[in-house]
Amino acid sequence: MDLFLQLTFAGLAIGSIYSCVALAVVMIYQATDHFNFAQGEMAMFSTYIAWTLVGLGAPVWLAFLLAVGLSFLAGVAIERVIVKPVENAPVLNQIIVFIGLLVIFNAVAGWIWEFTIKPFPSLFPADLGFKSTLIGPHHIGVIALTLGVLALVFAFFRFTRVGLAMRAAAANPDSARLVGVSVGWMLALGWGLAAAIGAVGGILVAPIVFLEPNMMAGVLLYGFAGALLGGVSSPGGAVLGGLVVGVLENWVGQYVPGGSELKLTFALILIVGVLVFKPAGLFGRVVVRRV
Amino acid sequence: MAFLEVRALEAYYRQTQALFGVDFRLDEGSITAILGANGAGKTTTLRAICRMVRTDGEVVFDGQDLSGLSTERVVRLGIAHVPEGRGTFVRQSVEENLVLGAYTRKDKAGIAADMESVYGYFPRLGDRRRQQAGTLSGGEQQMLAIGRALMLRPKLMLLDEPSFGLAPLIVQEIYEIMARIREREGTSMLLVEQNASLALAFADHAYLLETGKVVMGGESELLRNDENIRRIYLGY
Amino acid sequence: MDRPNPVTPQLLAAVAVALLFAGFLPHLVSDFTSFQFTQAMAYGVALLGLNILTGYNGQFSIGHSAFYAVGAYTAAILLYHFEWNHYATLPVAALVAFAVGFLFGLPALRLEGLYLALATFAFAVATPQLLKFDAFEHWTGGVQGLFVPKPEPLIEGLSADQSLYYVTLAVMVLLMALAWCLLHSRSGRAMMAIRDNPIAARTMGINTALYKTTTFGISAMYTGIAGALSVFVTEFVAPDAFNFFLAVNLLIGSVVGGIVSIPGVIFGGLFLVFLPNFAQDISRTYPFVPPPWAIFGIFLILVIYFVPFGVWGAVERAFAWWKRRPAGSGR
Numbered sequence: 001m002d003l004f005l006q007l008t009f010a011g012l013a014i015g016s017i018y019s020c021v022a023l024a025v026v027m028i029y030q031a032t033d034h035f036n037f038a039q040g041e042m043a044m045f046s047t048y049i050a051w052t053l054v055g056l057g058a059p060v061w062l063a064f065l066l067a068v069g070l071s072f073l074a075g076v077a078i079e080r081v082i083v084k085p086v087e088n089a090p091v092l093n094q095i096i097v098f099i100g101l102l103v104i105f106n107a108v109a110g111w112i113w114e115f116t117i118k119p120f121p122s123l124f125p126a127d128l129g130f131k132s133t134l135i136g137p138h139h140i141g142v143i144a145l146t147l148g149v150l151a152l153v154f155a156f157f158r159f160t161r162v163g164l165a166m167r168a169a170a171a172n173p174d175s176a177r178l179v180g181v182s183v184g185w186m187l188a189l190g191w192g193l194a195a196a197i198g199a200v201g202g203i204l205v206a207p208i209v210f211l212e213p214n215m216m217a218g219v220l221l222y223g224f225a226g227a228l229l230g231g232v233s234s235p236g237g238a239v240l241g242g243l244v245v246g247v248l249e250n251w252v253g254q255y256v257p258g259g260s261e262l263k264l265t266f267a268l269i270l271i272v273g274v275l276v277f278k279p280a281g282l283f284g285r286v287v288v289r290r291v
Numbered sequence: 292m293a294f295l296e297v298r299a300l301e302a303y304y305r306q307t308q309a310l311f312g313v314d315f316r317l318d319e320g321s322i323t324a325i326l327g328a329n330g331a332g333k334t335t336t337l338r339a340i341c342r343m344v345r346t347d348g349e350v351v352f353d354g355q356d357l358s359g360l361s362t363e364r365v366v367r368l369g370i371a372h373v374p375e376g377r378g379t380f381v382r383q384s385v386e387e388n389l390v391l392g393a394y395t396r397k398d399k400a401g402i403a404a405d406m407e408s409v410y411g412y413f414p415r416l417g418d419r420r421r422q423q424a425g426t427l428s429g430g431e432q433q434m435l436a437i438g439r440a441l442m443l444r445p446k447l448m449l450l451d452e453p454s455f456g457l458a459p460l461i462v463q464e465i466y467e468i469m470a471r472i473r474e475r476e477g478t479s480m481l482l483v484e485q486n487a488s489l490a491l492a493f494a495d496h497a498y499l500l501e502t503g504k505v506v507m508g509g510e511s512e513l514l515r516n517d518e519n520i521r522r523i524y525l526g527y
Numbered sequence: 528m529d530r531p532n533p534v535t536p537q538l539l540a541a542v543a544v545a546l547l548f549a550g551f552l553p554h555l556v557s558d559f560t561s562f563q564f565t566q567a568m569a570y571g572v573a574l575l576g577l578n579i580l581t582g583y584n585g586q587f588s589i590g591h592s593a594f595y596a597v598g599a600y601t602a603a604i605l606l607y608h609f610e611w612n613h614y615a616t617l618p619v620a621a622l623v624a625f626a627v628g629f630l631f632g633l634p635a636l637r638l639e640g641l642y643l644a645l646a647t648f649a650f651a652v653a654t655p656q657l658l659k660f661d662a663f664e665h666w667t668g669g670v671q672g673l674f675v676p677k678p679e680p681l682i683e684g685l686s687a688d689q690s691l692y693y694v695t696l697a698v699m700v701l702l703m704a705l706a707w708c709l710l711h712s713r714s715g716r717a718m719m720a721i722r723d724n725p726i727a728a729r730t731m732g733i734n735t736a737l738y739k740t741t742t743f744g745i746s747a748m749y750t751g752i753a754g755a756l757s758v759f760v761t762e763f764v765a766p767d768a769f770n771f772f773l774a775v776n777l778l779i780g781s782v783v784g785g786i787v788s789i790p791g792v793i794f795g796g797l798f799l800v801f802l803p804n805f806a807q808d809i810s811r812t813y814p815f816v817p818p819p820w821a822i823f824g825i826f827l828i829l830v831i832y833f834v835p836f837g838v839w840g841a842v843e844r845a846f847a848w849w850k851r852r853p854a855g856s857g858r
Contacts (some may be wrong), residue, residue, distance in 0.1 A: 011706060035641055037589070037648060085832055092587060093831050095644055099589065099775055100828040107820030161394070168380050168391050175378035178341065179439065180366035180395035217771065221652050226646060261660055264653040271649045275642055276634040 005134050007250040013139035014208065015246020016146035020201030021216075021223025022230065022238040023150065024194040029232050031190040034094055038101035040220030042078075042195050043202030044213060045105045045236040046071040048113050049205050051120055051211055060121050068199045075195025079188040094099070111211040120206035141203045149200050150239055157235075166190060221267040222249065228274045231284020241281065245270065293481060294319040295340075295447060299347035302339040302503075304330070309335045311503040312348065317447075319495070322473065322480045324490035324511070326524060327500035334375050334484040336500070337449045338483075341362045341365050341372050353446065367395050371440035375451040377432045379439075381425030383418055388424050388435055390441030402442070409438040412468050430461035437465070443470065447479045454486050462486075466493060487524040500525075533711050549696055558688040562760065563800050565688070569697045569756040571796035574781045575699075575706055576749030581711055582787035584742040585722030589751050590647030591777045593654045596769035598624045598751025600658065603764040606675040609800065613678040614694070617755050620727055623750020631813045633742030651774040658766035672765030675758060695756055702749060703789055709745075710789070718742055750777070772820070779827050785837025794838040802826075 021039065028036045036042075050067035054060055082101065086093050159165040169176040169186035176183050201223075202216060209215050219265050222245050230241025241276030245267075252259040259266065274281060293316035302310040310332045317323045327333050339346045342362050350357040357365055366372075371392075380388050389409060393402045410417035419427065433453055434458040440448055453469070454462040463503055466489065472478060484490035491497055491511045498508035499520065507514065514520050545684055553561040573595055580586050601623045602616040611742050631650065637648055657663075659670050667673070681689035709715050720728040729735050758764055776799055784795025806819035817825075 032643070035645055082828065089831075089835070091641060092786070093835055094582065095587060095589065095641070096778065096831050097828055099778060100824040100831070103772070103775055103824035104817075104821050107818045107824065111818045111821065112303045151730050161390070161696060163396055164383070164387055164391060168383065170534075171382055172378060172380055174343070175374065175380060176391075177343070177362040178374060178378065179391045179443070180363050181391070182361075182363045190779070217652055221649055224649070226724075238454060259658065262653075262656060264649075264656045268649040268653040272634050272646050275646060277644070279638075 002134065003254070007254055008247055009011055009135040011245070011247030011250035013135070013142045014205070014249070015226070015243035017201045017205045017208075017219065017242075018141050018205070018226045018246050019242030020197050021219055022174030022227035022242040023153065023235055024198040024201070025223055025227045026230075026232055026235050026238040027190050027194045027197070028228070031166070031187055034091075034098070035224070036194065037095070037098040037220075038105060039194065039198050040084055040223070041102045041105035041109075041159055041213075042071070042075070043198035043219075044216040045109055046074075046195070046199030047202035047206045047211060047215075047217040048109055050199075051113075051206070054121060060123055060159070064123055064203055067203060068196050071199035072196040075192035076188045078195070079191035081186075083191070084184070096163065107211050109131040114212070115202065115213055118211040120203075120211045122207045123203070138207055146204065147202065149197065153237070155198065161163040162189070163213060171195070198250045218264055218267070221264060221271075222246070225267050225270045225274070228271055228281055231281025237281055237283030240283065294321075294353060295318060295481070296349070296351045297336075297340070298349040298351075300336070300339055300346060300350060302335050302347075303334075303345045309344070309503055310339060310346075311337075313500070313503070313505050314510060315498045315505055317479060317481055319332050320430060320479055321496060322482060322494040324482045324484055324497040325500055326484065326487050326490060326497055326514075326520075329485070331498055331500040332503040334451055335503075337372060337374075337451050337481070337483055340407065340449060341370065344515060366443065369443065369446035370449065371443040371445035371447070372449040373436045373440045373453065375455070377436040379388060379424045379427075379432050379435055381423065383424055384421050385424055385427070385435060386420045388439050389416075389442050392439035401444075405442055405444065409441055412441075412472060413438055415416035418504075430457050430465065431456060433461075434468075437469070437472075442478075445478060447481065450480060450482045452483055452485060454484065462489070469493070479491075487520070491525075532646075546700070553689040553692045558686050561686075561692045562688045564797075565692045565695045565801040566697045566757070566760050567793075567796035568692075569753050569760060570777075570780055570799045571792040571795070572699050572702055572756065573750040573753030573777055574792035574795045575702060576746040576753070577777055577781045578784075578786055579706060579710075579718075579749065579842070580742060580746035580793060581781065582714070582785075583722060584718045584739065584746075585725075585738060587641075587644040588647040588774075589644050589778055590649070590651035590654075590747075590771050590774050592771065592773035593647075593650045594624050594747040594750040595626055595754040595757070595773060595777070595798065596654050596658065597627050598754030598770070599758045599764050600667060600754075601751070602755035603673045603675050606758070607668075607673045608666065613759055617698070617752060620755035621748045621752050624754070625748035628747020628751075629740055629744035631747070632740040633798075635711075642667065647774075648771075650671045651771045655766040655770050658769065668764075670766060672763060674763050674858070677762050678759055685708060691759055695760075698752065698756065702752065703792075705790055706749075714738070779823060781837075782827065782835075783830055783837055784842075785839030785841075788837065788839035788843070790836050791839030 015215060021043065024039050025035060028034060046067050049070055053063035053066055058066070078101070086097050122138040122141065123145070124137055126137055128137045128140060157167060165176065165181045166186045166189060169181050169183045170190070171175060173183045201219065205219055206215065215270045223242065226242030226245040227238040228241070229245060230237030230239065232238070249266065253263060295317040297313060300310055300313040301308060313332070313336055315323070319338065324432050325333050335344060338344045340350055342360055342365050346358065352368060352370065354446065355368065365475070375465060380391060383391070389406050393405065396402055415431055416434055416438055424432065427435060437453065453465055457465070470493070473480065482490055484493055491514060494511050496509065497511050497514045498505050499514065500506070552564065573591065576594070577591050582586055599619040601620040605611040605616045605619060606613065616682065659693065677687050678691060680687050681694065682690065683848055717728065717733045717738055720733060721738055725735055780795030780799045783798045784793070785791030802823070803819050806822040810818050810822070830837070836844070
């Protein structure tokens with residue numbers, strides 16, 4: 001029973017990281033109808049920036065905040081400079097631009113920081129004032145912090161004027177322009193937020209998987225799986241989907257023979273399974289398109 | 292110079308030209324209607340003023356040339372467009388739609404007051420403040436679209452077929468409310484309608500559009516008494 | 528209805544010249560260069576698969592590395608464990624890849640555009656891990672992979688590299704001809720109709736589901752054959768050679784050559800073999816130039832911005848412009 005609970009709590013911790021990535025994916029998807037395949041590599045790059053700042057002597061929390069802020073700015077810039085020219089291009093062209101970004105970030109990270117594995121410090125103290133055999137301090141911190149970040153994001157969208165404008169721009173760009181919303185900048189802002197949320201995910205996962213340029217490939221895949229499971233049209237669903245996927249991953253790894261070695265295959269099966277059997281996800285709405 | 296002056300306006304959808312030199316003017320505080328058959332370019336004219344299509348020619352509003360501006364900049368000058376098909380934000384609530392209408396304004400107190408006045412014009416919206424806009428009936432969505440436009444405190448409203456797809460009684464109700472808005476706010480309106488008799492009764496001036504060109508224009512009274520207009524567009 | 532015969536004398540002449548040139552090439556260059564051209568042609572075959580799928584049928588795949596791996600491993604296992612003749616493994620690799628592609632195409636059927644891209648992305652990312660899986664280690668060689676011998680020269684007097692060059696050339700030309708016939712047939716037109724307007728295609732009575740799955744299978748088959756050929760060239764398979772970046776490579780080659788083209792795959796293949804060396808040289812010589820992969824990524828984005836139709840698309844456009852120009856203005 002203890003093992004089961006340990007697995008579940010650890011799954012929730014890693015799952016909340018998937019939730020961050022899933023949310024980042026869903027944000028860009030809702031605004032533009034595109035999956036940003038470079039989301040994981042962008043988060044990886046952000047994590048390296050935090051690592052560098054720590055190396056320069058910055059306290060780990062300061063490094064975290066700076067890296068997240070820089071990622072936001074970088075996300076905005078990437079949308080304005082690189083993605084905007086293909087805004088109205090066919091889907092394939094856009095996918096290829098995302099892939100190009102993925103490759104560039106991966107290669108440049110390997111070039112600057114090399115492909116060796118680096119330890120990354122946890123944001124949270126090793127001693128939280130109490131001991132539990134069921135869950136470690138980093139995992140508790142991860143769950144608390146991601147839930148906090150997600151609550152902030154939801155409050156932003158729900159209660160602020162810009163958040164409302166972003167939702168409007170995503171849902172109906174023409175009408176949004178007609179009430180004076182600058183849709184292009186809302187898209188850029190969405191990219192910025194997605195990059196920032198992704199950075200949170202990257203910095204939280206780094207102490208668990210170790211920092212290296214390819215660390216996010218699996219996380220992104222699980223993030224996609226979580227987003228699809230929850231429903232790509234539902235940010236709340238995506239968060240829940242990420243948690244479910246994290247827990248499932250741990251259970252499968254422990255209780256299914258070969259499961260620990262085939263974690264990516266599990267993600268693949270999950271993605272294809274959801275797409276085939278429940279394309280709208282658990283909480284998404286079925287989109288009926290007029291033809 | 293008139294409040295809104297349109298000269299030699301051309302518009303294109305990709306390679307296809309839709310307007311071939313449209314000229315007309317609108318005086319401050321007046322209501323002008325644009326009539327025409329399907330595909331004559333009525334909607335395109337409104338979209339061209341709001342810079343939603345590629346255009347050539349001149350549109351001057353309140354002394355300012357609109358060409359080269361983005362749609363959002365045009366909106367910020369005080370032009371509120373109630374688009375074809377209403378363009379409501381269906382997943383947002385009625386209230387959120389109205390808040391979005393005032394997106395370019397900063398005066399919180401004024402916004403709150405205007406929201407109450409919109410609910411005054413359209414009591415039905417007041418009853419449904421928290422309801423998702425997508426669940427409203429067609430007539431209510433049209434009301435919401437007009438209400439959202441009012442939230443801008445517009446100097447000029449562009450109305451694209453407010454009667455479209457609605458039952459006659461609802462159409463009558465909406466036009467009555469629009470008349471009241473005009474009376475109280477003195478807003479200038481540029482109205483596009485297929486229902487010519489309705490439009491001519493409501494507007495001070497009217498222009499007739501055929502295949503992307505203005506073929507006739509003047510006081511509504513004048514058009515109403517024109518033999519051809521009566522036969523082709525009014526049908527009696 | 529009368530259609531102009533697509534086989535024009537100009538086309539035949541162009542093909543003949545190209546073949547003649549390709550036939551003499553190994554005698555003009557070193558063995559190593561022939562080896563590189565062989566690799567480029569193997570890539571070209573894989574790109575052909577991707578072009579049929581994406582360019583002509585409108586389905587996206589960013590996971591073709593998986594089918595490349597299927598072909599490569601099929602050939603390698605037959606060579607290593609059963610000591611088959613090299614060339615006998617090709618049809619088997621083709622069949623297995625077709626089957627895997629067809630099966631993957633079944634669920635993929637319900638997926639459109641982006642979702643399909645996502646599913647194939649997941650497939651590509653998961654492939655190396657599957658290949659390393661313990662339970663298959665006896666067959667796949669696990670992380671180490673398998674070493675296989677190079678095929679013996681078919682004709683005396685040719686070096687092994689030259690011989691392999693000719694075999695690969697023959698396979699590529701055959702597969703290009705087959706693709707050309709397929710695309711100019713009734714089925715090919717149906718595939719393109721599905722790409723251009725799936726709903727209209729269905730109302731015209733085209734069984735879109737069957738066409739899409741079969742196209743996926745054919746595409747996987749081409750790429751699987753390419754994988755098998757690549758094993759003959761490199762004499763070696765290992766899981767990490769079939770990672771996501773191979774899928775990216777294939778996509779790049781396809782786009783650079785021109786995704787809606789058949790001859791473009793040759794340029795795509797050459798690009799994939801020769802550009803990395805070139806990029807590597809640059810980044811070695813100038814310390815502040817980013818690494819080859821980053822140059823690849825930048826190049827990819829630039830191609831999409833400025834020549835989304837690729838090399839062959841550019842050739843076709845130039846050709847069309849030449850034909851359209853008023854007579855006499857050329858002087």
